Amino acid sequence: MIKVSRSKIDLFLECPRCFYLDVVKKIKRPPGFPFNLNNAVDMLLKKEFDRHRVAGTRHPIQIEFGIDAIPAPHPMMDKWRQSMQHGVIFQDEEKDLHLYGGIDDLWINSKGEYHVVDYKATAKDNPVTELAEWTAGYKRQMEVYQWLLRKNGLKVSNTAYFVYCTGDNSLESFDNKIEFHSHIIPYEGDDSWIDNVINDLYSCLQSSTIPHKSYSCAYCGFFKKLYVELKNDRNLLSN
Template sequence: MPYTFSPSSLSLLKDCPRCFWLHFTKGIKRPDSIFPSLPSGMDRVLKEHFDRFMEKGELPPELAECNGECRLFNDKSLLAVWRSNFNGIRWKDERGNLFRGAVDNILVKGKKLVVLDYKTRGYPLKEDTPAHYQDQMDIYNLLLRKNGHETEDYAYLLFYHPNTVHGNGDVDFHSDLVKIPIDASNA
């Protein structure tokens, strides 16, 4: 019987092998926790923000460190599929198992793709924070490669955390762009 795997379900395998087994063999799922709506709202707003720059053929200020070496992926219809939690980037293995993942954005450097993932936090980065997303980035890159796309050997994580609240209630966010190496063979 084929299964469907995503970065989060594969993360479950690492976090709790028994939970993974119960989920996929007995249909017993871990109880859902309350998912705060602020991160999904931020995700939507950030995608809209980046899409405005993509339509102008420019990079947003958060990507200034890229020094013009890349551009935003501009195939809007394909990106919409890749971003969709119900579709995403998909690949079936020889046993019929479906692997899928939904990216936030893609950069293009020459002929290669670079995964860009947005992360929102309540506080500044810790030194080990990017490592918590390694498997997710490796899986996204594997999926792109299995679909015939060349990818760079790195991905970007773009972290946002609140910095200041102004008197009128507007909140300023600080952003940190972190380049992490990827290894699709670890996916």
């Protein structure tokens, strides 16, 4: 089976050529910088919500924002969080695709519906209280998680939640700590686009031809320019 992660689905939407080179030819884009501070916030939030998961109680921020849910005590939570080793998995036998993605958290409401939850951390002068236009990728991320969980038989609510933690960079000093203002931002997901994208993605993988360069892709533009420069350098050396 061909393994396709949630992030690879997003890569396909961004640039089919980069997706094909990554999954089929194993030629990956240069890696980005790790977000170690964001990862630390994620880990600490997971520990907090896990304590309430064990106790069967609401987290204080859920009470503050009037969320009718508790951290879901699902037996697969540990595996579903492991994006590299496991994650939430759906195997499309017909297409021979292994589709997966690692969630941050899962809450369950009084109706027995599951809510996908994602933690986000940033630093700004003012707390983030709503999703900006550039967060379209975050929204797609939630919808893929909802789709995967539904494929696993869960009753998933369209309402997902972002726990958005904003580090206050307006303070006068650091003093070995960062003050965070945390908000829960609801998002109404719609995963109706995913099946069509999976079909297109599958057709791309089955092709023997590398997709054309995408003019909107910065990586395609960079490598095209690099190729021209190297070609010119070889011509100069041969003269």
